[in-house]
Amino acid sequence: MSQLQVKDLQVQFGGLRAVDGMNFDVEKGEIMCLLGPNGAGKSTTLDLICGKTQPTGGSILFQGTEISRMLEFKRARLGIGRKFQVPSVYKDLTVVENLSVARSARPSVLHSLTSRAVRRSARVKEILDIVGLVNKQDEAAGNLSHGETQWLEIAMLIAQDSRLILMDEPTAGMTIQETDRTAKIFRKLSANHTLIVVEHDMSFVRTVADRIIVMNQGKKLAEGSIQEIEANEAVKTAYLGH
Numbered sequence: 697m698s699q700l701q702v703k704d705l706q707v708q709f710g711g712l713r714a715v716d717g718m719n720f721d722v723e724k725g726e727i728m729c730l731l732g733p734n735g736a737g738k739s740t741t742l743d744l745i746c747g748k749t750q751p752t753g754g755s756i757l758f759q760g761t762e763i764s765r766m767l768e769f770k771r772a773r774l775g776i777g778r779k780f781q782v783p784s785v786y787k788d789l790t791v792v793e794n795l796s797v798a799r800s801a802r803p804s805v806l807h808s809l810t811s812r813a814v815r816r817s818a819r820v821k822e823i824l825d826i827v828g829l830v831n832k833q834d835e836a837a838g839n840l841s842h843g844e845t846q847w848l849e850i851a852m853l854i855a856q857d858s859r860l861i862l863m864d865e866p867t868a869g870m871t872i873q874e875t876d877r878t879a880k881i882f883r884k885l886s887a888n889h890t891l892i893v894v895e896h897d898m899s900f901v902r903t904v905a906d907r908i909i910v911m912n913q914g915k916k917l918a919e920g921s922i923q924e925i926e927a928n929e930a931v932k933t934a935y936l937g938h
């Protein structure tokens with residue numbers, strides 16, 4: 697069974713069908729990139745999966761469970777994490793303390809862990825290692841670079857046990873070096889996590905995507921490998937606008 701099954705998903709804002717009958721599956725461990733011109737409905741699709749927006753039609757199954765009408769926090773508990781463009785880290789807390797807050801938000805952790813206890817935790821070390829922030833663990837999050845802040849937020853999603861991670865333009869504002877590192881982090885993440893990534897940077901997409909879905913005007917325009925997408929005439933037309 698696919699980890700995520702989206703069937704005939706729709707949302708209408710007034711007269712606008714922002715998402716208009718989307719159908720797709722995402723497999724466990726897959727990195728699926730969502731592309732499309734401005735206003736195509738990509739961010740809204742992520743909003744519908746995480747529960748920020750309720751659909752007006754269709755269904756979403758996560759690990760076989762119907763979630764499309766479930767509240768956002770319940771979906772988070774099931775293992776769906778969303779990373780927004782503006783990071784939501786606690787700037788005054790250290791990297792490890794931020795992870796402590798994220799871990800204590802898990803339903804399985806009944807008491808809040810102290811940062812000391814968390815520092816000792818093998819799991820936290822493992823997470824810091826995945827995102828390459830081991831040597832920044834005692835740094836206040838407010839002192840991190842833009843890229844490091846994004847990686848910390850990804851680390852917080854891992855700490856919350858998010859199995860499906862949704863990201864909106866994760867490399868926006870990053871240097872080339874930071875973007876390269878993010879690609880490496882994504883590849884490591886995909887060992888245990890599934891990613892849906894809205895991204896405009898095609899060289900990044902080329903590096904990380906297992907599969908691509910292109911949206912246009914709320915609908916799926918094309919689906920396939922990078923080679924298939926780049927050769928697709930309908931995709932070229934949608935981007936060129938004629």
Ligand SMILES: Nc1ncnc2c1ncn2[C@@H]1O[C@H](COP(=O)(O)OP(=O)(O)OP(=O)(O)O)[C@@H](O)[C@H]1O
Binds near residue numbers: 709712739
């Ligand atoms: N809450 C809302 N209320 C009304 N209209 C909305 C709302 N959210 C999104 N829209 C509209 O839905 C359409 C799809 O928007 P969405 O942000 O999903 O596109 P996108 O593909 O992510 O575009 P971009 O690449 O520019 O971020 C747009 O026309 C947008 O203005």
